[in-house]
Amino acid sequence: MLMKAQELLNARIKQGDDAFAELRVWRLPKPVRGSTHPFKYRLAFVTAGVCVLRFDNEAGKGDHCHIGSVETPYMFTSVDNLLADFWRRVDDWRR
Numbered sequence: 001m002l003m004k005a006q007e008l009l010n011a012r013i014k015q016g017d018d019a020f021a022e023l024r025v026w027r028l029p030k031p032v033r034g035s036t037h038p039f040k041y042r043l044a045f046v047t048a049g050v051c052v053l054r055f056d057n058e059a060g061k062g063d064h065c066h067i068g069s070v071e072t073p074y075m076f077t078s079v080d081n082l083l084a085d086f087w088r089r090v091d092d093w094r095r
Helices: 079-094
Strands: 006-014 019-027 039-047 050-056 064-067 070-073
Touching: 019 079, 039 079, 050 079, 064 079
Parallel strands: none
Antiparallel strands: 006 019, 019 039, 039 050, 050 064, 064 070
């Protein structure tokens, strides 16, 4: 019997008056198309109503990140590293 998707993280974290981070991570029974690991994720940083940073692995596109309008591949190694990389990019964007 195939396991169901398991939600590992679902949080919206306020980051000042007009910004927030939304973090969603699931463990899936099998990888999404384009990824080699069993995780589905979407981490976004939104400020003034605009998503300025997003890490995700949309089916067919695989692991990647968006910084503004630029999309680049992302090398997923673990959920912990994904979260650390996301917060590091948020800090970089704020500078």
